[in-house]
Amino acid sequence: MEISFFTLSIFCFSGVYLLPIGKNVTSYGEEITTNPTEGDIKLLKEQVSALTQTVLANEKKIADLTVLNADKLLTQQDQTETGHDIRTLNSDVIGFTAVLKEHAIDLPTGSTIVYDNVYYNAGNAYDTSTGVFTCPRSGLYLFYINVEPFDESLPAAIAILINGSYRVDAVAERYDVGHDSTGGNMMVEHLQEGDRVWVETYEHDNQDLYKGFTSFSGVLIRST
Incomplete structure (x- = not known):
């Protein structure tokens, strides 16, 4: 049995996260796709959570800069x-x-x-x-x-x-x-x-x- 690997790409704002999904290929050409492990899912959730916090922090900085610039501009x-x-x-x-x-x-x-x-x-x-x-x-x-x-x-x-x-x-x-x-x-x-x-x-x-x-x-x- 030959084994090849593919990836599931998760796009979230400015980050791209890859989740591996194994695909078993038999000698007869049959494909059997396996689900990601609990560890993979947990890691992906942690990455998405961290990215969400980063995005929220950046949005707050943008809002603060907007107010600051409004006071300084015309x-x-x-x-x-x-x-x-x-x-x-x-x-x-x-x-x-x-x-x-x-x-x-x-x-x-x-x-x-x-x-x-x-x-x-x-x-x-x-x-x-x-x-x-x-x-x-x-x-x-x-x-x-x-x-x-x-x-x-x-x-x-x-x-x-x-x-x-x-x-x-x-x-x-x-x-x-x-x-x-x-x-x-x-x-x-x-x-x-x-x-x-x-x-x-x-x-x-x-x-x-x-x-x-x-x-x-x-x-x-x-x-x-």
């Missing part, structure tokens, strides 16, 4: 009048983008530009009432400004200031009626906690700035 603040969502990420992220909601008219040189339409303000460090970004954490920051004149006959010039000191400026002047012209600039600088950054008109009086196209953005690249 929390929606009030919507702006334009319908844009202002969202704040967890405290590891600092950054903002704001534009003019309406045209700014007849601004003298040295006027602080208050960008009152905020698209993004992670960390709430940009103040829409003053136009000032107050550094909440020391680190390397990147800032970007863009400007477009509203009056076709007057240039527009703005500059980034840090604690009252000029850094970089951007200038735009329409070269022809009906043709738009924008100017932009960016800078990278290390800031200390509490440093203040804002944008002012520069060089020219009576400036008219175009809403939407005149913008101010900043982001923390790396904390130090």
Whole structure:
């Protein structure tokens, strides 16, 4: 009599357990299948029980992580009048983008530009009432400004200031009626906690700035 062995595969989530089942083959080709022993069944039950406990433990960990991540992820603040969502990420992220909601008219040189339409303000460090970004954490920051004149006959010039000191400026002047012209600039600088950054008109009086196209953005690249 020749004897061959087959296996009964038990699939349970991420585990595969094999239960041997003997199959006796006679010289006449007849097959006689034997049942698994009590020991095999007991072992399989123990394995399934252990796997079930593992699955339940993992499900609890997933549930705990879901609650934790929900607390850290986006929390929606009030919507702006334009319908844009202002969202704040967890405290590891600092950054903002704001534009003019309406045209700014007849601004003298040295006027602080208050960008009152905020698209993004992670960390709430940009103040829409003053136009000032107050550094909440020391680190390397990147800032970007863009400007477009509203009056076709007057240039527009703005500059980034840090604690009252000029850094970089951007200038735009329409070269022809009906043709738009924008100017932009960016800078990278290390800031200390509490440093203040804002944008002012520069060089020219009576400036008219175009809403939407005149913008101010900043982001923390790396904390130090």
